[in-house]
Amino acid sequence: xxxxxxxxxxxxxxxxxxxxxxxxxxxxxxxxxxxxxxxxxxxxxxxxxxxxxxxxxxxxxxxxxxxxxxxxxxxxxxxxxxxxxxxxxxxxxxxxxxxxxxxxxxxxxxxxxxxxxxxxxxxxxxxxxxxxxxxxxxxxxxxxxxxxxxxxxxxxxxxxxxxxxxxxxxxxxxxxxxxxxxxxxxxxxxxxxxxxxxxxxxxxxxxxxxxxxxxxxxxxxxxxxxxxxxxxxxxxxxxxxxxxxxxxxxxxxxxxxxxxxxxxxxxxxxxxxxxxxxxxxxxxxxxxxxxxxxxxxxxxxxxxxxxxxxxxxxxxxxxxxxxxxxxxxxxxxxxxxxxxxxxxxxxxxxxxxxxxxxxxxxxxxxxxxxxxxxxxxxxxxxxxxxxx
Amino acid sequence: xxxxxxxxxxxxxxxxxxxxxxxxxxxxxxxxxxxxxxxxxxxxxxxxxxxxxxxxxxxxxxxxxxxxxxxxxxxxxxxxxxxxxxxxxxxxxxxxxxxxxxxxxxxxxxxxxxxxxxxxxxxxxxxxxxxxxxxxxxxxxxxxxxxxxxxxxxxxxxxxxxxxxxxxxxxxxxxxxxxxxxxxxxxxxxxxxxxxxxxxxxxxxxx
Numbered sequence: 328x329x330x331x332x333x334x335x336x337x338x339x340x341x342x343x344x345x346x347x348x349x350x351x352x353x354x355x356x357x358x359x360x361x362x363x364x365x366x367x368x369x370x371x372x373x374x375x376x377x378x379x380x381x382x383x384x385x386x387x388x389x390x391x392x393x394x395x396x397x398x399x400x401x402x403x404x405x406x407x408x409x410x411x412x413x414x415x416x417x418x419x420x421x422x423x424x425x426x427x428x429x430x431x432x433x434x435x436x437x438x439x440x441x442x443x444x445x446x447x448x449x450x451x452x453x454x455x456x457x458x459x460x461x462x463x464x465x466x467x468x469x470x471x472x473x474x475x476x477x478x479x480x481x482x483x484x485x486x487x488x489x490x491x492x493x494x495x496x497x498x499x500x501x502x503x504x505x506x507x508x509x510x511x512x513x514x515x516x517x518x519x520x521x522x523x524x525x526x527x528x529x530x531x532x533x534x535x536x537x538x539x540x541x542x543x544x545x546x547x548x549x550x551x552x553x554x555x556x557x558x559x560x561x562x563x564x565x566x567x568x569x570x571x572x573x574x575x576x577x578x579x580x581x582x583x584x585x586x587x588x589x590x591x592x593x594x595x596x597x598x599x600x601x602x603x604x605x606x607x608x609x610x611x612x613x614x615x616x617x618x619x620x621x622x623x624x625x626x627x628x629x630x631x632x633x634x635x636x637x638x639x640x641x642x643x644x645x646x647x648x649x650x651x652x653x654x655x656x657x658x659x660x661x662x663x664x665x666x667x668x669x670x671x672x673x674x675x676x677x678x679x680x681x682x683x684x685x686x687x688x689x690x691x692x693x694x695x696x697x698x699x700x701x702x703x704x705x706x707x708x709x710x711x712x713x714x715x
Numbered sequence: 716x717x718x719x720x721x722x723x724x725x726x727x728x729x730x731x732x733x734x735x736x737x738x739x740x741x742x743x744x745x746x747x748x749x750x751x752x753x754x755x756x757x758x759x760x761x762x763x764x765x766x767x768x769x770x771x772x773x774x775x776x777x778x779x780x781x782x783x784x785x786x787x788x789x790x791x792x793x794x795x796x797x798x799x800x801x802x803x804x805x806x807x808x809x810x811x812x813x814x815x816x817x818x819x820x821x822x823x824x825x826x827x828x829x830x831x832x833x834x835x836x837x838x839x840x841x842x843x844x845x846x847x848x849x850x851x852x853x854x855x856x857x858x859x860x861x862x863x864x865x866x867x868x869x870x871x872x873x874x875x876x877x878x879x880x881x882x883x884x885x886x887x888x889x890x891x892x893x894x895x896x897x898x899x900x901x902x903x904x905x906x907x908x909x910x911x912x913x914x915x916x917x918x919x920x921x922x
Binding site: 550611 | 803903904911
């Protein structure tokens with residue numbers, strides 16, 4: 328191991344420089360106003376949680392958790408997501424006051440990484456959770472909200488892919504002969520290994536009707552246009568009807584063009600019990616965010632109510648959002664020491680006009696020319712001005 | 716029609732895969748001048764090829780700078796990148812196996828495995844309940860058992876000739892390998908129609 332140099336930060340940690348900071352603030356502002364106006368209440372939870380509560384319940388892999396030990400010897404984690412802490416707060420306190428809850432957050436989460444760059448270990452997440460409503464209308468609200476939110480950021484090229492854990496489970500169960508087989512196939516879908524899926528199906532030695540159905544399902548599963556296309560694979564069940572209803576609600580909202588079906592969508596966490604979705608946008612190589620119904624997580628905290636929501640990664644949002652130069656004019660006022668009073672007056676009057684004003688004494692400057700380059704306009708306060 | 720960037724491994728796999736695309740009816744020039752170029756534009760088909768080291772292909776695809784890529788299953792297993800595996804192209808087929816000197820058993824205390832696939836080797840021995848020490852090498856892996864660096868090697872085998880010529884025998888067949896078409900998760904959604912079309916055309920060619 329080479330020794331740590333003074334400028335280094337822990338792997339994956341990033342400084343936020345002014346340009347990024349401003350962009351992030353803008354995102355926060357737009358997102359906050361948008362979600363607030365839709366009746367969501369913003370909350371904050373602590374950065375540190377117990378490993379035994381939030382750490383274990385979280386969907387994030389154990390190896391990605393930052394762990395530390397408190398003075399009593401309990402293992403703590405830096406919160407790896409926001410959904411789990413919110414589930415904790417909701418079940419222990421908030422749900423007793425109001426049900427259903429509509430909560431929103433904008434917070435940094437922490438995920439340790441072992442590999443190369445391009446992946447921050449701390450990043451902002453913005454999202455909502457609707458807790459205590461098990462109906463399809465809550466899921467529709469989540470999806471409609473995420474679409475409108477993305478549009479509010481000025482992003483036009485994006486896609487939401489929706490699947491349903493119940494529909495997938497039904498297919499995997501019906502066309503395989505054992506739970507292990509279904510589990511193997513589900514794991515391959517989590518990894519998005521379609522080739523492996525086909526190989527596994529062939530290796531199971533299933534009756535031909537079953538293996539043919541599975542192979543045909545996998546070749547079509549990501550290009551279903553309407554919910555009717557999947558009906559031939561699944562016997563009538565609640566999940567399918569639910570999805571039908573959900574898609575109708577999205578259509579009523581006039582948002583069908585942003586939505587695609589993907590019944591291979593699967594999560595390694597079994598607390599996703601119902602519909603789940605991913606958000607993609609042009610401009611980033613990684614998914615912008617994801618969401619879904621996670622009634623199972625609430626059960627983990629001892630409450631049997633429905634919960635659904637989404638989270639969007641702010642770092643990826645910044646890659647995708649079209650950049651807009653700031654419209655505020657910046658003015659630098661450089662003054663001679665004796666003229667401070669005059670300079671201050673001048674600065675105040677510019678500030679009242681809404682300009683961004685920096686007041687700088689000439690004596691404090693090393694390189695006046697270099698300093699001046701950072702402003703739209705430079706005003707000198709010197710003896711001649713006084714003479715006027 | 717959306718523009719596609721395809722990351723291709725340099726060398727023989729490129730030629731085979733390129734021929735497959737021609738066979739699938741893509742309008743590509745028969746001869747490509749490949750000398751030192753790292754990028755080939757095909758304006759007629761709105762396709763751009765980038766030529767990378769085979770093990771780097773999944774990296775380009777994961778980061779989304781390439782929409783699609785052609786990568787060996789060995790590389791995919793070793794790097795475990797977050798990409799979609801769409802199609803087995805069934806080219807450059809071979810397998811990964813363990814090998815060693817004939818009639819030897821592994822050291823009982825700390826068996827040593829030399830390989831350029833540390834993750835694949837580690838996972839394999841974990842699965843079969845054997846705790847081993849991995850020694851990572853970058854080439855001429857066959858040397859390791861011959862001069863006593865390792866008890867076994869885990870490496871790619873196509874004909875088995877290299878093993879034989881160095882007096883090694885194959886012990887365990889670990890996994891089959893061939894070239895796969897992979898996709899970036901975002902491209903797979905945002906350019907879905909284009910990619911699906913390419914996949915189905917290639918699927919018809921794969922024998």
